[in-house]
Structures are given as structure tokens and as C-alpha cells.
Amino acid sequence: MARQSIEVSEKAGVRYLHFSTDWIQGAMRIQRPNALELSYTREMMAGLLLRAMPWPRDALLIGLGAGSLAKFIYHQLPATRITVVEINPQVETVARLHFRLPDDPxxxxxxxxxxxEHMLQGDSRHDCILVDGFDGQARAGVLDTLPFYQACRARLSESGLLVVNLLGRERGFAASAERIRQAFDGRSLVFPSCDRGNTIVFATAGEPVDVAAGELVRRAEHWQAASGLNLLPTIARLRQAGRLRRDRLLL
Structure with missing residues (x-):
């Protein structure tokens, strides 16, 4: 992948990461550096509604960006080990210099x-794999292929969840979602699109997800009080879109 020119900008108290374009790769509110500023990053943490604590013990992130997901997990889930795979060394440097990525190897x-390559060649297992990797033109490339999603499935623990951000794939969205569905034998759930147009997909091949709507709300209220993460709008959108069956979230 060709290296992209990385730019950092600030507006109204928010610092943004860009790759050669106006497209935002990440954001941090300067007064709340460890919060999830962008709505799609909050939705990528909705696995906290699908699995009971303590979860996840081990998280793998494909794509670092401004480090928002890594920082949230680091500060709010202190028992979780985090591995981030990032193709561009400049991104790590910028995340540490400008976005307060912790230095705690x-x-x-x-x-x-x-x-x-990391997913296809390794054998470690993870409770949560979050895929949010793109080039400067919002293309995921090989990260949006059936072999990649199959490799992700093979690397999940029994309680593992795959979480994929499908940003920038409007034309091929149905094909992307179908590849994930196929890799996981139909056990995938497409969340309704966020206000920024991102669509998040969850998938699992292990322990079933079966959570009553009331329990979803209870967990969301817990995380809002504990961390400021507000997933109540996500639950409302899931309900409105008919993703709850018999008032339960099933996967």
C-alpha cells in the first residue's frame, strides 16, 4: 500500500486525522482525549452489549487511525490486552504525538x-477483532475479501466477535455484507447505518448471542455511567430497524 500524506487539523476543540484528503480518519476532542468522538467508533464498541463482563480479555484491532478505539479499551477495560496492527509507521507516530496514544507495551x-497478512499467517485467538483499516481513498482492499473474513473467524475465541466498519463501500455494501455472512455461516448482524454513513457489522462463530432488550438497556446504562459511552441510541435504532427478534438480540 502506498504511503499517504498524513495531516492533522483542529476545529471547535476537536483534533482530526486525515490521509491526503478531507476524509476524516480519526478524531479526538481535546478536552476528552479518551472518549469516542465519532459515532461509528462508539457503535464498534457495541460488543459490550452483546457479551457479559468480563469481556473482552483480548482485543485485536486492524487499523490504528487516531487510536480512539485502542485508547477507549485501554482506559475503560483495564483487564484487556490490546494488539493493534497498522501498516503505516507514520500513523503510530502521529497517534502518539498528537492523539495521546498510551505508551504501555x-x-x-x-x-x-x-x-x-497478519490474519492469514498467525494463529493467536482473540475475544474481539475490530477491523477499521482503509487507505486515503476509503478503500479496504484485501481487508474486504472472503479469505480475510474466514481468517478472522479462525482467530476468534469461543466468545469472540468480529466487528467490521463498512465505511466507503456504498456501491459494494451488499457484497461486503454477504462475504461476512458467508464466512460466518449466516451468523452476522448488520447494524443500521450511523449518522455519518458508516455501517457496522458484527459476526460470531462461537457462543450464541441471545440478549433480551431489557438486558441490552441495562448494559448500556452501565457503560454510560462507567465510561460516558452512550449506546442507548444504538439499541433504539436496532429496534426501529427490526433487528430484535421476539424482543431479543440474537446472533
Whole structure:
């Protein structure tokens, strides 16, 4: 992948990461550096509604960006080990200099490597795999292929969840969602699109997800009180879109 020119900008108290374009790769509110500023990043943490604590013990992130997801997990889930795979070493440098990425290799390890190759060649298992990797033109490339999603499935623990951000794939969205569905034998759930147009997909091949709507709300209220993460709008959108069956979230 060709290296992109990385730019950092600020507006109205928010610092943004860009790759050669106006397209935002990440954001941090300067007064709340460890909060999830962008709505799609909050939705990517909805696995906290699908699995009971303590979960996840081990998280793998494909794509670092401004480090928002890595920072949230690091500060709000102190028992979780985090590995981030990022192809561009400049991104790690910028995340540390401008976005307050913690320097704690015992809990937060950043590997400079190709995310697809890492998944296809390794054998470690993870409770949560979050895929949010794109080039400067919002293209996921090999990170949006059936072999990659199959490799992700093979690397999940029994309680593992795959979480994929489908940003920038409007024309091929149905094909992307179908590849995930096929890799997981139909056990995938497409969340309604966020206000920024991102669509998040969850998938699992292990323990079933079966959570009553009331329990979803209870968990969301817990995380809002504990961390400021507000997933109540996500639950409302899931209900409105008919994603709850018999008033339960099933996967």
C-alpha cells in the first residue's frame, strides 16, 4: 500500500486525522482525549452489549487511525490486552504525538504490519477483532475479501466477535455484507447505518448471542455511567430497524 500524506487539523476543540484528503480518519476532542468522538467508533464498541463482563480479555484491532478505539479499551477495560496492527509507521507516530496514544507495551502493543497478512499467517485467538483499516481513498482492499473474513473467524475465541466498519463501500455494501455472512455461516448482524454513513457489522462463530432488550438497556446504562459511552441510541435504532427478534438480540 502506498504511503499517504498524513495531516492533522483542529476545529471547535476537536483534533482530526486525515490521509491526503478531507476524509476524516480519526478524531479526538481535546478536552476528552479518551472518549469516542465519532459515532461509528462508539457503535464498534457495541460488543459490550452483546457479551457479559468480563469481556473482552483480548482485543485485536486492524487499523490504528487516531487510536480512539485502542485508547477507549485501554482506559475503560483495564483487564484487556490490546494488539493493534497498522501498516503505516507514520500513523503510530502521529497517534502518539498528537492523539495521546498510551505508551504501555505490556497492555497495548502496536505491530507495524499488513493486517491481512497478519490474519492469514498467525494463529493467536482473540475475544474481539475490530477491523477499521482503509487507505486515503476509503478503500479496504484485501481487508474486504472472503479469505480475510474466514481468517478472522479462525482467530476468534469461543466468545469472540468480529466487528467490521463498512465505511466507503456504498456501491459494494451488499457484497461486503454477504462475504461476512458467508464466512460466518449466516451468523452476522448488520447494524443500521450511523449518522455519518458508516455501517457496522458484527459476526460470531462461537457462543450464541441471545440478549433480551431489557438486558441490552441495562448494559448500556452501565457503560454510560462507567465510561460516558452512550449506546442507548444504538439499541433504539436496532429496534426501529427490526433487528430484535421476539424482543431479543440474537446472533
Amino acid at each position: 505490556r497492555r497495548l502493543r502496536v505491530l507495524i504490519a499488513d493486517g491481512a
